[in-house]
């Protein structure tokens with residue numbers, strides 16, 4: 184709890200620094216009253232959606248897609264509060280595929296890629312939940328990056344550190360060969376925010392308090408990477 188409070192203070196200080204910096208910029212260019220440009224832009228990608236629920240909780244059958252969206256909404260609030268420009272790939276429960284006819288998954292993934300390319304962000308954070316029924320003791324947040332993406336690896340390491348602090352785990356960020364990492368050249372990570380195959384992770388992820396802590400952990404990791 185103490186660590187969390189320290190983190191909160193640090194994040195608040197950084198957010199305040201952003202505001203001060205932007206305020207200084209405005210007074211120096213007194214002719215413009217337009218809102219200052221955000222220093223960084225992030226794309227937040229809530230995995231799955233619509234007919235694709237992702238993995239399901241072992242006890243509650245909760246859908247990964249719904250929890251991903253909730254975590255992304257919380258994460259967006261943190262980033263926006265710190266002055267980041269935020270682009271969401273998915274803003275509601277639906278998928279991005281149009282109608283759920285054949286090939287919908289491919290259309291859904293293509294749409295996410297197009298949103299990222301249009302945004303040209305400083306980083307992409309794709310939010311998912313894990314499942315590993317072969318070993319239900321596995322739990323905690325796990326972050327993936329693309330081999331050769333040094334910026335993505337640094338972001339993944341920073342977020343992983345926060346996940347480990349939150350969950351009492353000692354996991355390393357892992358290389359992953361996934362579409363959301365490979366589809367563009369922007370620094371990208373997949374944040375798997377826990378295991379729905381683990382009863383304790385599922386119980387925690389079904390509470391608003393824990394989803395808020397997960398979002399805050401991802402945000403603090405990202406701030407450590409950006410600042």
Ligand SMILES: [Zn+2]
Pocket residue numbers: 230231237238247311312
């Ligand atoms: Zn997923």
